[in-house]
Amino acid sequence: MTQNPLIGITLDSRDPGGYSNYPWYALRENYCLSIQKAGGVPFPLTHELDLVDDFLSHIQGLLITGGGHDVDPKLYGETTLHPTTNLKPKRTLFELEITKRALEKNIPVLGICGGEQLINVALGGTLIQHIPDEMPGALEHAQKECRYKPCHNVKITPQTLLHEILGVEEFDVNSVHHQAVKDLAPSAVLNAIASDGIIEGFEVPQYRFCMGLQWHPEFLISSKECDVFKAFIQACRE
Numbered sequence: 001m002t003q004n005p006l007i008g009i010t011l012d013s014r015d016p017g018g019y020s021n022y023p024w025y026a027l028r029e030n031y032c033l034s035i036q037k038a039g040g041v042p043f044p045l046t047h048e049l050d051l052v053d054d055f056l057s058h059i060q061g062l063l064i065t066g067g068g069h070d071v072d073p074k075l076y077g078e079t080t081l082h083p084t085t086n087l088k089p090k091r092t093l094f095e096l097e098i099t100k101r102a103l104e105k106n107i108p109v110l111g112i113c114g115g116e117q118l119i120n121v122a123l124g125g126t127l128i129q130h131i132p133d134e135m136p137g138a139l140e141h142a143q144k145e146c147r148y149k150p151c152h153n154v155k156i157t158p159q160t161l162l163h164e165i166l167g168v169e170e171f172d173v174n175s176v177h178h179q180a181v182k183d184l185a186p187s188a189v190l191n192a193i194a195s196d197g198i199i200e201g202f203e204v205p206q207y208r209f210c211m212g213l214q215w216h217p218e219f220l221i222s223s224k225e226c227d228v229f230k231a232f233i234q235a236c237r238e
Helices: 027-039 047-058 089-104 113-123 162-166 225-238
Strands: 006-010 012-014 022-028 039-046 061-064 108-112 152-156 170-175 189-194 197-201 210-213
Touching: 006 027, 006 089, 012 089, 027 039, 027 225, 039 047, 047 089, 061 089, 061 113, 061 225, 089 108, 089 113, 089 210, 108 113, 108 225, 113 210, 152 162, 152 197, 162 189, 162 197, 162 210, 162 225, 210 225
Parallel strands: 006 039, 006 061, 061 108, 108 210
Antiparallel strands: 012 022, 152 170, 152 189, 189 197, 197 210
């Protein structure tokens, strides 16, 4: 296709308060700008299951964003709920459905932070509910500094798509999460890992493009992060 691809971007949902006295959607501007700079057209997606078919008939790519919420542990086989876990059932069910359906159609999918975790669960993987409890001594993954500054280093797995995109074997990233991938989905390939063993990224080679990144490349700390979005958009053009 010659026109710029339409990229569906999942929204966060908020309870009344702050911006509005009624329920409202939220999306950081830099998610949209990173897509636009890479050559895509951002298209926000509401959380209506009845609209999944309509959305998928129009978009050429899907971006699953992060947010201040967690995937319900029941969805990956756990019966306990950690006290820090914050659920948004409607958002999660919508994201699971549209992710699975997009992959069935081989529509390119990129997941960021909580989006990476969502994709892993959608494909049969599991999550760490709270890093400090399950991995004592881990790095600080919920940085207090400005998100435009890197927090820690990750190692990029050679001979992966991510390595091909970035062209480096180590990369400095920001970090804003308390959960992480525990068991990778069977079809997923590790492409980035922190020094403490936390999985920072994966890709699924059987699809045109399916990648999850635990950090937030939409802040574009490095020009190489723009290359991630360019590779995603290019896959959406093919």
